[in-house]
Amino acid sequence: MAAACAVAATGAAGAAHAEGTLNVVSWGGAYAKSQIEAYHKPWMEQTGNQINSIDYDGNVAPVKAQVESGNVTWDVVDVELSDAVRLCDEGLIELMPLEELPPAPDGTPAEDDFIPGTLHDCAVATIVWTNIYAYDETQFPDNPPKTVADFFDVETFPGKRGMRKFAKANLEMALMGDGVPANEVYDVLSTPEGVDRAFAMLDKIKDDVVWWEAGAQPPQMLADGEVSMTTAYNGRIFNAIAVEDKPFKIVWDGQVWDLDLWVIPKDAPHKDLAWEFIKFSTATEQLAHQAEWISYGPARMSSVPLIGDHAEAGIPMGPHMPTAPENFTNAVQNDFLWWADHADEMNERFNAWLAQ
Structure with a gap:
């Protein structure tokens, strides 16, 4: 609980954000950098909005605390699948109009392009990690x-x-x-x-x-x-x-x-803008771009052929994905239920x- 309170305090510290600024919460380190490079920077450049990137340890207790106190300061949170399911069941995160997600470049609807099991009523997956x-x-x-x-x-x-x-x-x-x-x-x-x-x-x-x-x-x-x-x-x-x-x-x-997914806390201060950001960041190109910064597999099938070399090291990223056939011979999927x-x-x- 002490850790949860510390994380909540971190979120509150960034809460005084302007109308066009989102508090986006994720796991820090190389992973957050991949999101900043592939999602945040392009979205800010394209829309003129801003993102306040907040690191946390994956403990979703602050989401519950913020919603129940009526003082929600986080707009978008990156969570694991079991947490997304539980938060949704408890009514602590927003339902998402999944039909609005952008199609693949060839016109394939999003629901057919995302890997099975990666779209949920209250959450949209970005990556397969392990x-x-x-x-x-x-x-x-x-x-x-x-x-x-x-x-x-x-x-x-x-x-x-x-x-x-x-x-x-x-x-x-x-x-x-x-x-x-x-x-x-x-x-x-x-x-x-x-x-x-x-x-x-x-x-x-x-x-x-x-x-x-x-x-x-x-x-x-x-x-x-x-x-x-x-x-x-x-x-x-x-x-x-x-x-x-x-x-x-x-x-x-x-x-x-496992999967990581975007969720929007219930009554987030900028939930409409948060949804616009989620639609942008889970488009085919953005998910492929993230995989050029870190070896997590994209949640969209149309992203896979677009994965190139690592953005800094210059090495091909395909063989380093957890789902590469040679890496996947004795693997178990986290049973979120x-x-x-x-x-x-x-x-x-x-x-x-x-x-x-």
Whole structure:
């Protein structure tokens, strides 16, 4: 809650914005930069409006707090799918007229152009991203880790582990690390025995874990030698490799992939302008342009052929997308319905486990 209050205060600090200014909230770092370059700057240049970019840690508690207090200061928020579903169910975000989304360049309606499952009553997806783990190649020159099971093997692959201080994705990776096939993860996790099994795997490395909360932390932890391997958002590690020339390597086995989506808090001060921004930023060209700044897959199928080289490093981006066939052989999609139903229970157990 302290973190939530701090984030809320950050949003409030930027609330005194002019009529043509949007408070757009996202995750910071290389990801926010990709949005600024692909969405914010072109939209501001085209419309003359302004964007106040606010970073947060993904905790959507401030959305609920702002709406319930009647003091909404955020106009557009980038959220994960399970949060979008829950916020929509609770009436905390605006319904969206999805039929107004722009078609693909060839005239294909938006509803047929977006990847199935990426358009929702209250949210429009922008990217496919994934939770992976990565390691410092200098730490394992002779026998590098190759599978998700290796992440949980501190005897063969010694060193500290970085993990997000959150239940989601950790439980799925723990089960895959214990041999559960990707397509059976949520069946197993839906049983008390399966939950126990996931926590038993986490127990194996608990004493070696350094916890992170913001997406920018894992690559910094690797760079500082604080950990030898860490879970992370794939785009953050890619940015460290491609732009900062870090000796990091992504292990795609056991990845847990997800979506990020734009939502508009209920009664946002500039909700009409916010919708105009969302329509612009989720057009084919803009989504393709974002993929030239970070290795997250566009939510529109028409964007994929337009993806070029990295805007700064100049390397082809296609092979670095989480959905590239060679990267997608043992991957599980975050089950947003499962998490919408079980998030409170799993987070409570996770926090209790942390405190033990």
